[in-house]
Amino acid sequence: MNQHMPFRYAVALVILGLGISSGSGAQEGPFRSLFNGHDLTGWVNVNCAPDTWQTSGSVIHCTGIPIGMLRTERMYRNFILEVEWRHLKPEGNAGVFVWADPLPARGQPFVRGVEVQVLDGREGDWFTSDGDIFPVHGAKMIPINGRGGDRAFPTEKRVRPSPEWNHYRIHCEDGAISLAVNGSVVTRGQSASPRKGYICLESEGSPAEFRNIRIRELPAGKALPVDDIAISAEGYRPLFNGVNLDGWVTNTDTAKHWKSADWILDHDGERGVADPHLWSKESFGDFQLIVDWRWSGKPTDADLPVVLPTG
Numbered sequence: 001m002n003q004h005m006p007f008r009y010a011v012a013l014v015i016l017g018l019g020i021s022s023g024s025g026a027q028e029g030p031f032r033s034l035f036n037g038h039d040l041t042g043w044v045n046v047n048c049a050p051d052t053w054q055t056s057g058s059v060i061h062c063t064g065i066p067i068g069m070l071r072t073e074r075m076y077r078n079f080i081l082e083v084e085w086r087h088l089k090p091e092g093n094a095g096v097f098v099w100a101d102p103l104p105a106r107g108q109p110f111v112r113g114v115e116v117q118v119l120d121g122r123e124g125d126w127f128t129s130d131g132d133i134f135p136v137h138g139a140k141m142i143p144i145n146g147r148g149g150d151r152a153f154p155t156e157k158r159v160r161p162s163p164e165w166n167h168y169r170i171h172c173e174d175g176a177i178s179l180a181v182n183g184s185v186v187t188r189g190q191s192a193s194p195r196k197g198y199i200c201l202e203s204e205g206s207p208a209e210f211r212n213i214r215i216r217e218l219p220a221g222k223a224l225p226v227d228d229i230a231i232s233a234e235g236y237r238p239l240f241n242g243v244n245l246d247g248w249v250t251n252t253d254t255a256k257h258w259k260s261a262d263w264i265l266d267h268d269g270e271r272g273v274a275d276p277h278l279w280s281k282e283s284f285g286d287f288q289l290i291v292d293w294r295w296s297g298k299p300t301d302a303d304l305p306v307v308l309p310t311g
Helices: 252-259
Strands: 043-045 053-056 058-061 068-072 079-087 094-102 113-119 133-136 138-142 166-173 176-181 183-193 198-203 210-216 259-260 262-268
Touching: 053 210, 058 198, 068 094, 094 138, 094 176, 094 252, 113 166, 113 176, 113 183, 133 138, 133 262, 252 259
Parallel strands: none
Antiparallel strands: 043 068, 053 058, 058 210, 068 198, 079 166, 079 210, 094 113, 094 198, 113 133, 138 183, 166 176, 176 183, 259 262
């Protein structure tokens, strides 16, 4: 992902208007797979459609639509993560997030964390396609080989173009991170916060595939301050899939005035003739609801009643 936007994983939505040396000297444990080769057991669809993330043989396939995240069920602190990836179209964009929160940042489709860029064939003054590492949406990291910002740039070009496979080895330990691309360490950062959190795969507009995802956990060391630990998952689930109005009661007017705009649910401000409100098909009793919203047009003063499902 290029460093812009993320969205607070909604339990509902209304309108939107590597080689770091380990100073511990402790023995490393064995690698274990994070993908069983059959289904997404062990993973959580944060804010994407049900078919955004699919499995086929030994591969996790991502459609790229909508923009959003797939995360591990639990947090990790010190570890070595290996993953193979490829883009199915030139100039594709995706990412691997480490030490991440379980919910998207406010008003964004992406989570707070440290992103390891998965980008094909695009170069700019402030980004490359060779394995950039950078903190996003409130996370922190000091780059090694930076260019004045908080993005760490690779020291050489080792990424193979679409549709070839690439191998990432991401070493995360005590806030330090390094990335080896196809066998050689190219990018490093240090003093990251949080430094314990979830691992995420990113969907960002183009089809990509991931395979051979495995992790080796390393000794944890002393207890971390609360600020260095990602937010814990609390059972939230999305009510909007980022693609269509599945799960919502619709009529002719709602279909006209409520639209899915990738990860945003947009309303044009017109009431229409029928019930203009969008109701969830599922009813709820006691619950906590998270929704990020904004006015998409110029706001005006108006006295509006509270509308219940009975009308």
